[in-house]
Amino acid sequence: MKVLNVISVVCLIVSASSWAVGQTRGTPKEGQAVYKQYCLRCHGEKLDGNGPEAQYLILRPANFQSQSLLAKTDWELLVTISNGVLFTPMHGFRGRLTDQQMLDVLSYIRSMAPFNAVG
Numbered sequence: 001m002k003v004l005n006v007i008s009v010v011c012l013i014v015s016a017s018s019w020a021v022g023q024t025r026g027t028p029k030e031g032q033a034v035y036k037q038y039c040l041r042c043h044g045e046k047l048d049g050n051g052p053e054a055q056y057l058i059l060r061p062a063n064f065q066s067q068s069l070l071a072k073t074d075w076e077l078l079v080t081i082s083n084g085v086l087f088t089p090m091h092g093f094r095g096r097l098t099d100q101q102m103l104d105v106l107s108y109i110r111s112m113a114p115f116n117a118v119g
């Protein structure tokens with residue numbers, strides 16, 4: 001009986017966590033609108049860091065298509081979107097975007113630049 005309980009708890013954890021990490025739970029279509037409004041001017045239409053305002057920045061905006069960014073996890077990107085990068089024009093969006101909007105924009109980025117750990 002005990003063993004059965006343990007097995008069912010393990011199954012529950014496995015299924016719950018695959019749901020949690022398996023997808024970002026954002027909607028790329030909603031995210032695209034968020035991206036256009038808040039990110040495009042720096043990160044660019046093609047997500048390559050070449051937005052219209054990028055030329056005025058000393059520090060280039062991140063290129064989401066670069067190998068180093070493709071290799072970052074959803075979690076790493078989300079933390080940056082939320083908190084920003086200190087001493088850079090990349091300000092945190094917590095407070096300006098809702099959690100759902102941040103998940104949406106993340107899923108849009110991932111739909112255009114899918115996670116790729118090895119290249």
Ligand code: HEC
Binds near residue numbers: 035042072077085093
């Ligand atoms: C004012 C210009 C600007 C805007 C607007 C902007 N960013 Fe950035 N972003 C930057 C710059 C510059 C960097 C590079 C920081 C660095 O190299 O340390 C960056 C870095 C990032 C990174 C980190 C990449 C890494 O190296 O891990 C993420 C993720 C990111 N931006 C997402 C977004 C999202 C999503 C939005 C819109 C909600 C957005 N940014 C809006 C300028 C901007």
